[in-house]
Amino acid sequence: MKSLRVVVRHHGGPEVLELVEEDAPHPASGELRVQIIAAGVSFAELLMREGIHPEKTTLPFTPGWDIVGIVDEAGEGASHAMLGKLVAALPIHGGYAQFICLPQDELTSVPTGVDPVEAVSLVLNYVTAYQMMHRLGHPSPGQRVLIHGAAGGVGTALLQLGGLAGLEMYGTASLSDHQIVSDLGARPIDYERADFVKEVHRLTNGGVDVVFDGVGEANVWRSFRALRPGGRVIAYGFTSFLQKGRLAGGLRYRLRGILRPLWYAVCAFVSPGRRRILPYSIQYLKRWRPAWFREDLSALLKLLRDGKIKPMVAMRMPLTEARRAQELLGQGGVKGKLVLICNSLASRQGIAEQEQSL
Template sequence: MKSLRVVVRHYGGPEALEIVEEDAPHPASGELRVRTIAAGVSFAELLMREGIHPEKTILPFTPGWDIVGIVDEAGERASHSMVGKMVAALPVHGGYAQFICLPEDELIPVPTGVDPAEAVSLVLNYVTAYQMMHRLGHASPGQRVLIHGAAGGVGTALLQLGRLAGLEMYGTASLAAHQIVSDLGATPIDYERADFVKEIHRLTNDGVDVVFDGVGEANVWRSFRTLRPGGRVIAYGFTSFLQKGQLAEGLRYRLRGILRPAWYAVRAFVSPGRRRILPYSIQYLKRWKLAWFRDDLGALLELLRDGKIKPMVAERMPLTEARRAQELLGQGGVKGKLVLMAASR
């Protein structure tokens, strides 16, 4: 049986993505083969394609952090009872393919009747949001939070989960996305025309309890300045690498973008007011606490099944349009989650 897969043979822009046709893989001992239905598109994959993400792999590699699909073959010492069931996984790489083989304990059952494109939106974006909010941020009802990139994939996840948690929310977004932010229960702030630090202090007097910062670079310290005593900035991304729709050029700039938040975290630790800057990485936390990842994704899938959350799918695109999907994400302004539909022929 033939299968399509996206391959990166050299680091670079979207043109580095190519489609190959090959024999479908077979699962090794302890593995299950998944026929991919939906694969998410994330900013981390753009950084991996450029060769500047901590999770970059040896060339050639297949991108794809998050997938949902049907188990269609079991290897030796793997549970044959899983065959035919829909599952979700966070493989970190390899998801842009019609078939992927993964260890059995990496797969989380997906409830029947759930939309695969909505389900895959939970695996990376909503687990990231949930763990930052509850595992790291310890947000509680009535607390104030600031969400950067509030109309994006993780941003909309934070807004939906924050509303369920009873938080008072503020979200930075372009003016065109303000209605989305408002509809999801937050006060929008136009980051292009307003200084969000001044706006937060104008709107709240004494600041917020938690900031979710996926921008990185100097934005992390500006987020720190919005905190009230005892507050926390959760730093989890580097969208500051985007300059006019393209990834910033120059190793010096990129290293600065990664190292500067670490310096800010040290600076925050010695600042008055017990305010902190805390890094978050879904893949590192998953490796340290796989049970947390399984529990958190399972809880989110139940919320999706029960209609308590509704992921915003920006667009569903064929796997063969992976290059265009990454181009769209790199240009910025995507509202929600881009999803590649990878049903095999």
């Protein structure tokens, strides 16, 4: 059986994404093969494509951090009870494909009746938001938080989870996205026309308890200045590294961008007011505490099934348009999650089989 897969053979812009047709893989011992229905498109994949993401992947590689699909083949020693089941996973690479083989313990069951496209929106974006909020930031009901990029994939996840947690929320976004931020329960701040540090202090009369900063570089220290005493910045991304989807600056700029937040964290530790800058990385925490990842994703899938959260899906695009999807994300202004549809047939047939077997 033939299948499609996207391959990156050398680092560069979206043009390096190559669609190849090949024989479908078969699972090794202890593995299950997943026929991928939906794969997320994330900013991390743009950084990996450019060769600057901390998660180093040997060339050639297939992008794709987060997937949802149907288990259709079991390797020796793997559970045949999983066949026909809808599952989610965070493989970190390999998701831009029609099939992927993964160890059985990498897969999390998806509840019956859940839209696979909405489910894949949880795997990277919502787990990131959930862990930053509940495993690292620990804001209490009524506390104030600032969310950068509040209309994006992780930003909208933070807003929804913050609403459930009873937080007072502020979100930076371009003026055109203010209605999205307001609808999700936050006070929008136009980062293009206002100094968000001054605006936060004006609105709160003292600063916020937690800032979620996915911008990186110099923005981390500005976020630190928006904190009240005892507050925390959760630094989790480097969107400042790219401009219109391509590398911004040379090697010296990128090294400075990686090292500067570490220096800020040291400065924060010795500064008065017990304010802190804490780094977050979903892949490192998943490797350190794999049970947390499965627990948190399962909790989010239940919230989705029960209608307590509703991922914002920006667009559903076929796998063959992976290059275009990364171009759109790199240009900015994407509201919510971009998702590649890898096997539309599996989406219709596999879920029906799953429901019949339950």
